Amino acid sequence: MSEWCQNKKCPEKKTQSQIRGSKGAKYYQSNKASTWIGYWCSNGCRDTWWQDHKDTCMNAVGFIDKQLLPLDDAWFVESDYSWSSGDCVYVYYIRNKNRGIKQQITREQAQSPEDIERDWCHTTIDDTQAKELAITLGLAS
Ligand SMILES: [Zn+2]
Numbered sequence: 001m002s003e004w005c006q007n008k009k010c011p012e013k014k015t016q017s018q019i020r021g022s023k024g025a026k027y028y029q030s031n032k033a034s035t036w037i038g039y040w041c042s043n044g045c046r047d048t049w050w051q052d053h054k055d056t057c058m059n060a061v062g063f064i065d066k067q068l069l070p071l072d073d074a075w076f077v078e079s080d081y082s083w084s085s086g087d088c089v090y091v092y093y094i095r096n097k098n099r100g101i102k103q104q105i106t107r108e109q110a111q112s113p114e115d116i117e118r119d120w121c122h123t124t125i126d127d128t129q130a131k132e133l134a135i136t137l138g139l140a141s
Contacts, residue, residue, distance in 0.1 A: 002033065002039075003032055003033060004030045004031075004032060004033060005030045005031045005032065005033050005039075005040050005041035005042075005045050006033070006039040006040055006045075006049055007030075007040055007041075007045035007046070007048045007049045009045075009048055010030040010031055010040075010041060010045050011027070011028035011029055011030055012028070013028075013031075013044075013045075014028050015028075017031075018030075018031060031045075071097070071098035072096075072098055072099065073131060073140075074096060074097070074098060074127070075094065075095070075096050075127060075130040075131045075133075075134045075139075075140065076094075076095055076096075076124075076127050076130050077092060077093065077094050077095070077105070077109075077110050077124040077125055077129075077130045077133070078092070078093055078095055078124065079091070079092050079110065079121065079122050079123075079124055080092075080093065089121070090107075090121045090122060091104060092104065092105050092106070092107060092109070092110030092111075092124065093105065094109075094110075094130060094133055094134060094137065094139070096134070096139070096140075101139060103137070103139070105133070105137075109133055110124050110125065111123060111124060111125065112125060
């Protein structure tokens with residue numbers, strides 16, 4: 001890990017905040033990496049890096065073939081913003097579009113204990129967990 005933006009052209013952004021050095025020997029330096037984006041200071045620097053290194057990354061990770069998800073198995077949980085007052089202004093549904101199912105579920109069913117702890121109202125369990133919940137609720141087998 002480096003604390004610096006991994007785009008080697010980062011100094012070419014030439015922003016005022018990148019100027020360092022003493023009079024007569026001033027230079028632009030890389031920005032620090034953003035804690036949100038990870039290895040780069042900005043989405044722009046990440047895109048530049050990706051253009052240079054995408055083939056290396058793909059060869060390292062490996063390529064996959066076309067993926068299929070049968071519609072009957074395509075369960076997901078979604079959160080909807082609700083205008084009613086309360087601690088959490090979201091309502092949650094378990095859904096399967098192919099089967100025309102949209103059933104309201106509790107926050108405890110829709111979210112992980114960690115998300116509830118952090119009070120991240122909009123996040124939901126992933127699709128694999130949604131399928132398991134559908135089975136638990138007797139909606140799927
Ligand atoms: Zn950068």
